[in-house]
Amino acid sequence: MGFLKFIQDILSVPAILVGVVAFVGLVVQKKSFSEVISGSLKSTLGFLILVAGAVTLIGSLNALGPMLEKGFSIRGVVPNNEAIVAIAQKTLGKETALIMVFGFLVNILLARITPFKFIWLTGHHSFYMACLISATLGTVGLTGIWLIIVGSIILGLMQVLMPAWIHPYMRKVTGTDDIALGHFGTLGYFVSGFVGSMVGKPEDSTEKLSFPKSLGFLRESLVATGFVMIIVFIIASLAAGPEYVESKLSGGQNFLVYAIVQALTFAAGVGVVIYGVRMIVAEIVPAFKGISDKIVPEAKPALDCPVTFPYAPNAVIIGFIFSFLGGILSMLIMPLLGLAVIIPGLVPHFFVGGTAGVIGNATGGKRGAMLGSFVNGIIISFGAALLLPALGSLGFQNTTFGDSDFQWLGILISLVGKLFK
DSSP: OHHHHHHHHHHHOHHHHHHHHHHHHHHHTTOOHHHHHHHHHHHHHHHHHHHHHHHHHHHHHHHHHHHHHHHHTOOSBEEOHHHHHHHHHHHHHHHHHHHHHHHHHHHHHHHHHSSOOEEEOOHHHHHHHHHHHHHHHHHTTOOHHHHHHHHHHHHHHHHHHHHHHHHHHHHHHHSSSSOEEOOSOHHHHHHHHHHHHHHOOTTSOGGGOOOOGGGGGGGSHHHHHHHHHHHHHHHHHHHHOHHHIIIIISTTSOHHHHHHHHHHHHHHHHHHHHHHHHHHHHHHHHHHHHIIIIISTTOEEEEOGGGGGGGOHHHHHHHHHHHHHHHHHHHHHGGGGTOOOBOOOHHHHHHHHHHHHHHHHHHHHHHHHHHHHHHHHHHHHHHHHHHGGGGGGGGGSSEEOOSHHHHHHHHHHHHHHHHHO
């Protein structure tokens, strides 16, 4: 299992995986030693910079979450991919690893022999999906070698079909055909793009927002992000109360100072993510030409959702806010329908909601960003509630998967499993 663990670790760390792909692509193109090393390391560093920004963002959101729970008395199931996967690994570690490794091989094979020329490079989402697949297949009765075979085929299919599904909208976002979106929130992204096309015009972009001269500072996206998040954090800290914030979160620092620092830290994290994405794209696209020409003709790299952020930074924040509002509305409706109450998770609503906002903006401008991401928030909230029974014993752990493709696939596997059981 030592070699398998080594391969699993490479595939599950996007920075290393992207660096390896860049290395292979540059070697196949017979680039000089200097160009190979430079391109490979820059691709890896770009992803590590992106991850550093994401960690900063998550740290700030993790400070905001308890304030909202305390201030507004919110209780229920909190969707968190990392948490549910960590729990599942106690019993499904071997199955998850094997599905992930063989699923990636299926992905390469399908990209080679089918019209869907996408190589999935978002390693951590491959890991999460492998875990979801092993859990749901196990719940419907598959075990042993058949669980691995069926799971690997499903994962490989998902890794070529999901980027293909969203790629027409991704082309609208980027204006090119060079990169694809590899993130398992595709259902929400597609619906956001569709809603955007129905309600608005792409020319009415969030990036053309006009502000009065007194609010001219909002024209800079990072400054606007910091300003909006300061308002959000201050409201949450006031609702939670000075005593709670200073005793439980800030370590004694004044609650308003803490709120402002966390808000600006969030904005700084967005800036780091955008810088990292630009660095990745600048290196991985030329390097990927070697893969495309020699191994999988016309292949496109499917990259993590923050790759969309630099194309419409205002839409990211708008998408986050409206996706979160969709989650709040869903939370209020769920008890009336007899469903488990899903607390809006700030991390999925930022990353998935923000990306839905970018795609909605590309098809429908400001209205598309707002309404598209709002619908996305409803989808990932109800999807999380409906997924719980499909997870078997994992469904009682007070957390679940937060992104739409995990949810609809898990529900589908459960329904098909019951049909053939």
